[in-house]
Amino acid sequence: MLKVDGVEKAYRKGGFFSKEKEQVLAGISFECGHGECLGIIGESGSGKSTLGRLLLGIEQPDRGSVLFEGESVTKRRGRNGRISAVFQDYTSSINPFYTVEAALMEPLRMMGMGKKEADSKLDFLLAQVGLDSTYRSKHPHELSGGQAQRVCIARAIATEPKCIVLDEAISSLDGSVQMQVLELLKDLRNTYRMGYIFITHDLQAAAYLCDRVMIVRSGRVEETVSVEQLGNVQSAYAKKLLQTVML
Numbered sequence: 001m002l003k004v005d006g007v008e009k010a011y012r013k014g015g016f017f018s019k020e021k022e023q024v025l026a027g028i029s030f031e032c033g034h035g036e037c038l039g040i041i042g043e044s045g046s047g048k049s050t051l052g053r054l055l056l057g058i059e060q061p062d063r064g065s066v067l068f069e070g071e072s073v074t075k076r077r078g079r080n081g082r083i084s085a086v087f088q089d090y091t092s093s094i095n096p097f098y099t100v101e102a103a104l105m106e107p108l109r110m111m112g113m114g115k116k117e118a119d120s121k122l123d124f125l126l127a128q129v130g131l132d133s134t135y136r137s138k139h140p141h142e143l144s145g146g147q148a149q150r151v152c153i154a155r156a157i158a159t160e161p162k163c164i165v166l167d168e169a170i171s172s173l174d175g176s177v178q179m180q181v182l183e184l185l186k187d188l189r190n191t192y193r194m195g196y197i198f199i200t201h202d203l204q205a206a207a208y209l210c211d212r213v214m215i216v217r218s219g220r221v222e223e224t225v226s227v228e229q230l231g232n233v234q235s236a237y238a239k240k241l242l243q244t245v246m247l
């Protein structure tokens with residue numbers, strides 16, 4: 001489904017006129033199958049979010065390719081409605097002037113759905129994320145963190161994508177709410193047979209949701225293991241990182 005091949009990305013260091021560059025991703029290659037959940041774990045600054053943006057086609061790699069079902073994600077046709085995203089910052093993910101209804105209507109209408117059909121799909125979408133139709137008229141500031149993130153998830157599944165990139169999607173939520181949202185993501189994955197790219201600092205959450213975990217170190221893939229084999233990682237760095245995040 002998703003094929004990443006030899007991806008590299010560097011950013012200019014310092015000011016606009018600076019010639020010095022920081023290599024953030026170097027030769028990243030991996031694949032993620034249909035309906036698979038791949039966790040991406042790494043230290044802060046290792047390039048996880050940059051990789052997430054490249055997978056979504058928000059930014060282009062300097063070298064290499066990101067293909068979704070054989071088409072480059074940088075082409076609109078390659079990703080249109082088939083890959084969506086949920087980010088950490090749910091407060092800025094929804095336009096503050098939009099009601100929940102307007103926020104959910106947008107992707108449905110962009111898909112070309114008629115007003116009547118979109119209107120009935122809206123209640124269904126809310127129900128899918130555990131919210132009732134009274135939430136339609138609420139603005140983001142009237143929602144709790146967990147409710148706002150549920151709306152973001154409803155928006156992400158509105159186009160029935162084949163893959164969702166979740167970048168630290170539960171990190172800003174309180175403990176028990178984190179667990180509820182994780183359970184919701186697990187249920188939705190079974191319902192829609194979607195794949196997830198789950199970028200996180202939270203190894204327990206990755207182990208709960210993912211099939212495989214890819215450990216990233218300084219913009220390179222250090223090791224990829226199935227969740228069952230997390231206790232048997234080979235590289236010394238992966239062992240140390242997992243020990244640190246397990247504490």
Ligand SMILES: Nc1ncnc2c1ncn2[C@@H]1O[C@H](COP(=O)(O)OP(=O)(O)OP(=O)(O)O)[C@@H](O)[C@H]1O
Nearest residue numbers: 011012022024042043044045046047048049050051
């Ligand atoms: N748009 C940008 N312009 C310049 N540098 C950037 C940009 N985006 C990211 N970087 C740099 O790239 C490096 C990797 O950042 P990135 O956010 O991808 O890491 P991360 O692993 O997601 O970190 P964290 O877990 O803290 O979110 C950092 O040094 C960061 O400063």
